[in-house]
Amino acid sequence: MSKNQILKEILAEVDKHPEIMSRREALKYMSISPLAASILAGTTAGTTAAVASDAKGKIVIVGGGLAGMSTAARLANTLSNPDITVIEPDPLSVSYQPGQTLVAAGLWEQSDIQYKRDDKLPAGVTLIKGSVTAFDPENNKVVIDGKDEISYDQMIIATGLVLNYAAIKGLDGVITSSGADNAIVKEKVGKNGVYSIYFADGASDTWKGIQELIEKAKAHTGPEKLQALFTDPNTPIKCGGAPKKIMYLTHARLEEAGVRDKVELTFYPDGGKMFGVPEYHEAILQQFKDRDFKWNYKHNLIEIDTETKIAVFNKHWEEKGAYDKDLEEFEIVKKSERVEAKYDFIHVTPPMKAPDVVGKSAVGSDKGWVPVKKETLQHVKYANVWSLGDVAAVPMGKTGGSVRKQYKVLVDNMIAVMEGKTELPAAYGGYTVCPLITSIGTVMLAEFDWSAKPTPSFPLDPTKERWIWWLLKVYALKPMTMIGMLSGKA
Numbered sequence: 212m213s214k215n216q217i218l219k220e221i222l223a224e225v226d227k228h229p230e231i232m233s234r235r236e237a238l239k240y241m242s243i244s245p246l247a248a249s250i251l252a253g254t255t256a257g258t259t260a261a262v263a264s265d266a267k268g269k270i271v272i273v274g275g276g277l278a279g280m281s282t283a284a285r286l287a288n289t290l291s292n293p294d295i296t297v298i299e300p301d302p303l304s305v306s307y308q309p310g311q312t313l314v315a316a317g318l319w320e321q322s323d324i325q326y327k328r329d330d331k332l333p334a335g336v337t338l339i340k341g342s343v344t345a346f347d348p349e350n351n352k353v354v355i356d357g358k359d360e361i362s363y364d365q366m367i368i369a370t371g372l373v374l375n376y377a378a379i380k381g382l383d384g385v386i387t388s389s390g391a392d393n394a395i396v397k398e399k400v401g402k403n404g405v406y407s408i409y410f411a412d413g414a415s416d417t418w419k420g421i422q423e424l425i426e427k428a429k430a431h432t433g434p435e436k437l438q439a440l441f442t443d444p445n446t447p448i449k450c451g452g453a454p455k456k457i458m459y460l461t462h463a464r465l466e467e468a469g470v471r472d473k474v475e476l477t478f479y480p481d482g483g484k485m486f487g488v489p490e491y492h493e494a495i496l497q498q499f500k501d502r503d504f505k506w507n508y509k510h511n512l513i514e515i516d517t518e519t520k521i522a523v524f525n526k527h528w529e530e531k532g533a534y535d536k537d538l539e540e541f542e543i544v545k546k547s548e549r550v551e552a553k554y555d556f557i558h559v560t561p562p563m564k565a566p567d568v569v570g571k572s573a574v575g576s577d578k579g580w581v582p583v584k585k586e587t588l589q590h591v592k593y594a595n596v597w598s599l600g601d602v603a604a605v606p607m608g609k610t611g612g613s614v615r616k617q618y619k620v621l622v623d624n625m626i627a628v629m630e631g632k633t634e635l636p637a638a639y640g641g642y643t644v645c646p647l648i649t650s651i652g653t654v655m656l657a658e659f660d661w662s663a664k665p666t667p668s669f670p671l672d673p674t675k676e677r678w679i680w681w682l683l684k685v686y687a688l689k690p691m692t693m694i695g696m697l698s699g700k701a
């Protein structure tokens with residue numbers, strides 16, 4: 212889809228609602244915002260052409276999802292003599308995961324977000340349809356499917372993360388991002404009130420779950436409200452906004468059906484605030500109050516009884532203990548208790564971790580994620596190993612928005628090393644963007660970086676929910692990702 216087509220679609224939508232915004236205003240938003248401009252520019256090939264290089268070397272990329280394929284494309288565009296191999300087992304690896312939120316709200320179909328790996332393989336790049344089962348960075352090689360070895364001069368680890376449903380007692384299964392291996396998880400998730408948008412089938416099932424909740428609410432007559440719970444675990448997760456987005460969208464659908472007053476919506480995050488950036492935290496808190504949402508901080512989901520429909524949380528807090536005369540301070544005592552909550556509908560955001568084959572290997576770390584220098588994305592121990600995307604140990608780095616910044620940095624730095632340079636020229640600054648969907652029709656565009664301050668690309672209050680960002684999310688971000696990033700240019 213071209214930039215003009217996208218603009219045309221957005222403006223057609225704007226024309227239907229002149230009471231919200233005029234065409235002139237919409238065009239003003241689009242043209243002043245550097246983010247909007249770069250998103251629209253990124254939907255057409257040819258925006259940021261990389262500088263050509265004659266560097267030589269065999270490059271192996273482990274994982275051909277969004278990060279791996281975008282990096283492969285940019286390397287292929289840049290090197291005059293590319294020798295690039297991507298290892299990826301999943302035929303649908305480049306499917307558009309951010310769209311799963313819209314599938315779960317009944318706005319998109321799964322077919323709107325499914326993309327074939329083989330269609331997105333950049334020209335000149337070799338694909339091995341398999342999984343890396345062992346890393347041997349001392350000898351510069353990896354093992355594929357337990358049998359074939361492949362060696363490299365430079366390796367990029369872009370395996371994404373796994374969804375660890377099995378860490379919650381009562382659920383089973385650990386699945387990769389595509390969820391192609393989801394049969395075990397689906398025995399308990401996607402039915403009987405337990406839902407999860409983090410894999411594609413799970414997103415479609417969540418939409419069925421929301422519709423069932425609406426029907427149940429319509430038939431509900433008792434004084435007690437139905438209970439809808441939304442969890443957020445104690446591990447880093449991809450797209451930190453998604454556990455809230457699905458809550459806002461469930462609220463919107465209940466309201467639209469006229470049954471919002473029959474259902475209580477409660478958020479159970481492991482953490483003690485709504486967002487790491489204070490300005491966005493405050494804004495979300497107000498949005499929660501306006502919608503009459505409830506929330507219980509420091510509650511980590513540890514168990515679900517799918518028969519009795521009871522969710523069990525580890526509620527945790529700290530108390531002041533005895534005074535330590537030597538240290539001249541009070542001890543901090545960690546406390547916790549088991550809290551049970553009945554549910555009619557529960558949205559589970561599973562704990563997430565690096566795949567064991569990565570996390571428990573020589574290229575992993577105690578916490579599993581691939582330890583890279585967060586600015587350069589070079590491995591802390593192996594100078595010819597690099598990592599980006601969800602599997603990299605980079606703070607706040609687990610979004611497609613972060614990948615959009617990271618893959619250009621990685622390519623510039625890796626090529627510098629291949630050219631024998633000692634200085635790495637590029638640095639990632641921690642920028643990321645979370646288009647927080649707050650209803651069907653509004654988005655708060657939370658942009659920020661490691662300074663934990665809003666970094667709005669538009670001279671307007673970034674904590675406000677806006678329709679124009681909704682249009683950008685629904686019409687422009689997918690082509691920007693699927694055309695712009697996957698061609699190595701956006």
Ligand SMILES: Cc1cc2nc3c(=O)[nH]c(=O)nc-3n(C[C@H](O)[C@H](O)[C@H](O)COP(=O)(O)OP(=O)(O)OC[C@H]3O[C@@H](n4cnc5c(N)ncnc54)[C@H](O)[C@@H]3O)c2cc1C
Pocket residue numbers: 273274275276277278279298299300301304305307308309310311312341342343344369370371372387388389408409410449450453566568599600601602609610611612613614644645646
């Ligand atoms: C519900 C949801 C909503 C989201 N919303 C947003 C949003 O609004 N904005 C945003 O920017 N981001 C969003 N994201 C996050 C974004 O999709 C991810 O951050 C992004 O896909 C990360 O790219 P990646 O390449 O690191 O991982 P992935 O795209 O998951 O790809 C990893 C690939 O590695 C492969 N792999 C795994 N193990 C191996 C192995 N051993 N050998 C070979 N290959 C392997 C996998 O098969 C997979 O294809 C969302 C994600 C979800 C699930």
